[in-house]
Amino acid sequence: MVRFQFINYFYKVKTGIVSLFSDKTNKVRSNLNKRLLNKEQGAKLVLGARREDKLKAIADNIKTKGGEAVYRVTDVVKPEDNIALVELAKSTFGKVDAIFLNAGLMPNSPLSALETDNWNAMVDVNIKGVLNGIVAVLPTFEAQKSGHIISTSSVAGLKVYPGCAVYCGTKWAVKAIMEALRMESAQAGTNIRTATIYPAAVQSELVASITDEATSTAYRQLYDAYEIPAERVANVVAFALAQPDDTNVSEFTLGPTTQPW
Numbered sequence: 710m711v712r713f714q715f716i717n718y719f720y721k722v723k724t725g726i727v728s729l730f731s732d733k734t735n736k737v738r739s740n741l742n743k744r745l746l747n748k749e750q751g752a753k754l755v756l757g758a759r760r761e762d763k764l765k766a767i768a769d770n771i772k773t774k775g776g777e778a779v780y781r782v783t784d785v786v787k788p789e790d791n792i793a794l795v796e797l798a799k800s801t802f803g804k805v806d807a808i809f810l811n812a813g814l815m816p817n818s819p820l821s822a823l824e825t826d827n828w829n830a831m832v833d834v835n836i837k838g839v840l841n842g843i844v845a846v847l848p849t850f851e852a853q854k855s856g857h858i859i860s861t862s863s864v865a866g867l868k869v870y871p872g873c874a875v876y877c878g879t880k881w882a883v884k885a886i887m888e889a890l891r892m893e894s895a896q897a898g899t900n901i902r903t904a905t906i907y908p909a910a911v912q913s914e915l916v917a918s919i920t921d922e923a924t925s926t927a928y929r930q931l932y933d934a935y936e937i938p939a940e941r942v943a944n945v946v947a948f949a950l951a952q953p954d955d956t957n958v959s960e961f962t963l964g965p966t967t968q969p970w
């Protein structure tokens with residue numbers, strides 16, 4: 710069965726449909742790409758992020774491999790952008806089956822650094838971005854009595870680390886929002902599935918958003934020591950999507966076998 714998938718897809722992230730993209734070594738291909746492109750699980754993708762050149766390159770790459778993808782420049786902080794992305798999915802493919810809320814920032818620093826602009830940016834993207842994605846798709850999923858909402862929290866949404874106060878807070882918020890969404894959907898009988906992913910160190914551009922010098926150096930060392938390719942997260946997304954419609958696997962924690970925290 711070919712399912713339409715609406716993926717709020719953020720190319721760098723590699724979390725998710727890292728798709729047809731490679732990671733920063735340009736060698737790793739996501740298994741998910743293959744799974745989404747095969748006849749049984751072929752997906753039609755709608756991609757959203759802020760950088761149009763990246764979106765276009767990704768969509769072109771998907772198409773050259775036989776997949777279908779459209780994109781729209783999207784700022785998840787703007788509710789209207791999220792709604793427009795869902796509308797684009799409907800007008801292009803006729804249906805929306807899943808949304809992957811993956812955008813996130815991690816400009817960490819100690820609270821004493823008073824990086825209030827970064828605190829606000831994390832709250833806006835990591836929390837409000839997820840809420841904006843949910844509100845954009847929930848009425849559709851409720852009406853059709855099906856749908857899959859997947860989001861990316863973090864191991865920082867399960868534990869707290871010094872120097873990570875606001876990021877941890879945003880990722881704990883994602884955990885809470887997603888669990889309430891799962892419970893409310895079950896109570897209401899809407900058959901909406903949810904999945905929250907809690908990755909540890911995964912290759913991406915995330916560390917580049919850290920402006921505090923000491924924090925940046927420490928994270929770079931940590932990621933250089935431990936990070937695993939983003940396809941590992943993509944595999945989890947593929948697993949969640951592949952479950953039978955009556956089965957919800959709601960939480961996934963993953964990370965390098967070598968990373969102790």
Ligand SMILES: NC(=O)c1ccc[n+]([C@@H]2O[C@H](COP(=O)([O-])OP(=O)(O)OC[C@H]3O[C@@H](n4cnc5c(N)ncnc54)[C@H](OP(=O)(O)O)[C@@H]3O)[C@@H](O)[C@H]2O)c1
Nearest residue numbers: 719721722758759760784785812813863910911913914915
């Ligand atoms: N990498 C890790 O070790 C790790 C661990 C735990 C959790 N995570 C989480 O995984 C998710 C993906 O991050 P990543 O590690 O892949 O980092 P990344 O390479 O920096 O990717 C972040 C993505 O989010 C998009 N984005 C940022 N702000 C946005 C906005 N306002 N509107 C739309 N898109 C926006 C970016 O695209 P544009 O800049 O073009 O908009 C980019 O594609 C995040 O939620 C992050 O917190 C990552």
